[in-house]
Amino acid sequence: MTLGWAIVSTGRHPDTKMAPAINAAVGSTLAAVVSRDTGRAQAFADKHGAAAAYDNLDAMLADPAVDVVYVASPNALHREHTLKAAAAGKHVLVEKPMALTVEDCQSMIDACASAGVKLGVGFHLRTxxxxxxxxxxxxxxxxxxxxxxxxxxxxxxxxxxxxxxxxxxxxxxxxxxxxxxxxxxxxxxxxxxxxxxxxxxxxxxxxxxxxxxxxxxxxxxxxxxxxxxxxxxxxxxxxxxxxxxxxxxxxxxxxxxxxxxxxxxxxxxxxxxxxxxxxxxxxxxxxxxxxxxxxxxxxxxxxxxxxxxxxxxxxxxxxxxxxxxxxxxxxxxxxxxxxxx
Ligand SMILES: NC(=O)c1ccc[n+]([C@@H]2O[C@H](COP(=O)([O-])OP(=O)(O)OC[C@H]3O[C@@H](n4cnc5c(N)ncnc54)[C@H](OP(=O)(O)O)[C@@H]3O)[C@@H](O)[C@H]2O)c1
The missing domain is CATH 3.30.360.10 (Dihydrodipicolinate Reductase; domain 2)
Structure with a gap:
């Protein structure tokens, strides 16, 4: 089984580490990227071989080729992006810090549990x-x-x-x-x-x-x-x-x-x-x-x-x-x- 991953935000970390890692891992392919800016999304997709580039999160979440959403947006947006991904039935790997409050973290855990999707957090040193x-x-x-x-x-x-x-x-x-x-x-x-x-x-x-x-x-x-x-x-x-x-x-x-x-x-x-x-x-x-x-x-x-x-x-x-x-x-x-x- 090959899983389609989508990346939310085109910052340094997805660019230098996570897009190459998704491409290098066994069993995943880069299905999509979403940025606030169409040009940045397309440039990122071209550089890393993502199949689709979006400037709208909802449109990306409607893409059936996306199985896992990697949330690499600014910290305060992790909650909102995770909840939306879970509601769309996508598994989520959210970057650290997971969110800014304990209540937000709990709401993300609950949302993923009730949607029946996996939730991971980007603490890479465990590997x-x-x-x-x-x-x-x-x-x-x-x-x-x-x-x-x-x-x-x-x-x-x-x-x-x-x-x-x-x-x-x-x-x-x-x-x-x-x-x-x-x-x-x-x-x-x-x-x-x-x-x-x-x-x-x-x-x-x-x-x-x-x-x-x-x-x-x-x-x-x-x-x-x-x-x-x-x-x-x-x-x-x-x-x-x-x-x-x-x-x-x-x-x-x-x-x-x-x-x-x-x-x-x-x-x-x-x-x-x-x-x-x-x-x-x-x-x-x-x-x-x-x-x-x-x-x-x-x-x-x-x-x-x-x-x-x-x-x-x-x-x-x-x-x-x-x-x-x-x-x-x-x-x-x-x-x-x-x-x-
Ligand atoms: N685990 C690790 O080793 C590791 C290392 C570094 C970072 N991180 C985490 O990864 C996440 C991203 O870090 P980064 O270094 O990639 O950050 P970054 O280079 O600052 O990029 C963040 C991206 O978010 C979008 N953005 C910027 N300002 C925004 C705003 N005001 N509203 C909405 N979107 C905005 C932009 O993408 P668009 O304009 O394309 O939307 C920007 O390129 C952070 O949560 C950070 O803590 C983890």
């Missing part, structure tokens, strides 16, 4: 084989009693104290109502989801410090402390003010050793698995591949639609990430520790 190995070790208890998990995704440009404002099509990233939060929405949310994924535990407490101010509420740099439901602790650093940052990865420490991937957090398959326990010492590197993580994400979605397993990340995973995000924003604003129920 990294090193992260999957760490999750398996933790799940098997090989690290003993868990104590600390660290996850960092820092970036930046030398000579810049702050990234310059974006122009035109990317301007929504600078609009709090459209993006929801700053660096955490771009990169930190992946760290939080990855920690949940490798640990199999939920975040119950959050404290955060950021460089956000009332006049500039979108943080460019953030540090966060977490407590998980097993009592273990976590730290996250993320931001766009850390040029040449080294340490973009996840590491889990427990009473019997440590396991993680150095430089595995990013937008390419990369990094080195580092496992040290009394029984094992492993150091294994992954060949750099620009789209593998996204191709595997599409593979998982295709398999789920075909009845084999679930998407790499579910709607509930997207909702949990929204809870953590909102707790982070509130903690950074008030200076208080926020508990998540």
């Amino acid at each position: 990294h084989p090193g992260h999957q190995r760490v999750r398996a070790m933790v799940g098997a208890g090989e690290l003993g009693e868990l104590s600390l998990t660290t996850a960092n995704w820092g970036r930046g440009t030398r000579g810049q104290t702050k990234p310059p404002p974006r122009a035109d099509l990317q301007a929504w990233w600078d609009d709090p109502a459209m993006v929801g939060a700053g660096a955490f929405m771009a990169t930190g949310v992946h760290c939080a989801d990855l920690m949940r994924y490798v640990l199999g535990h939920e975040v119950v407490q959050v404290t955060a410090l950021s460089d956000a101010t009332p006049d500039a509420p979108l943080e460019e740099l953030l540090v966060m402390s977490l407590r998980f439901d097993d009592g273990s602790l976590g730290t996250v650093m993320t931001g766009r003010r850390t040029p040449d940052y080294q340490g973009n990865g996840v590491m889990v420490y427990g009473s019997e050793g440590k396991a993680g991937v150095h430089e595995g957090i990013g937008m390419v398959l990369d990094g080195t698995l580092d496992i040290t326990t009394s029984g094992t010492e492993t150091s294994e590197s992954y060949a750099n591949d620009p789209i593998a993580l996204y191709t595997w994400q599409v593979d998982a979605m295709n398999a789920a639609v075909a009845g084999d397993g679930e998407p790499a990340a579910s709607g509930v995973d997207g909702l949990r990430a929204a809870q953590i995000t909102l707790a982070m924003v509130e903690s950074a604003r008030t200076g208080r520790r926020i508990d998540i129920q």
Whole structure:
């Protein structure tokens, strides 16, 4: 079975990662793309070999060649686009952050469930084989009693104290109502989801410090402390003010050793698995591949639609990430520790 995918919005991520991944995955073809602008839709379709180009979401959703809708619109529009796709009977892979509120996430979960369609969320780091190995070790208890998990995704440009404002099509990233939060929405949310994924535990407490101010509420740099439901602790650093940052990865420490991937957090398959326990010492590197993580994400979605397993990340995973995000924003604003129920 070959599934027809449609892409909503023609931004950088679908252009550089997801359209190539949909084309590279086994069992999917690019059936359509929709943009607000006919010319952009056609140019994208020509570049990536999409069968149809639309400037209207409803028209695209009426296309019988479309089985799966990949929502890559600005964050505040994810809910509306997901609900429309579900109502049209299409499966949905929605980009992170799933939505800006917990209620919106829940409405997307409910809509897809009642339409009988699959819902996946774009947390591609779950498909990294090193992260999957760490999750398996933790799940098997090989690290003993868990104590600390660290996850960092820092970036930046030398000579810049702050990234310059974006122009035109990317301007929504600078609009709090459209993006929801700053660096955490771009990169930190992946760290939080990855920690949940490798640990199999939920975040119950959050404290955060950021460089956000009332006049500039979108943080460019953030540090966060977490407590998980097993009592273990976590730290996250993320931001766009850390040029040449080294340490973009996840590491889990427990009473019997440590396991993680150095430089595995990013937008390419990369990094080195580092496992040290009394029984094992492993150091294994992954060949750099620009789209593998996204191709595997599409593979998982295709398999789920075909009845084999679930998407790499579910709607509930997207909702949990929204809870953590909102707790982070509130903690950074008030200076208080926020508990998540
Ligand atoms: N998982 C990952 O690794 C990853 C990486 C990057 C981004 N993302 C997520 O993917 C989504 C898209 O990110 P991106 O980097 O592709 O964004 P982007 O380059 O800024 O593109 C967003 C696109 O949305 C449309 N758009 C822009 N402003 C709009 C507005 N005001 N109203 C309606 N549509 C508007 C435009 O497409 P048209 O004009 O063609 O409609 C634009 O090209 C975001 O949710 C982001 O968080 C995920």
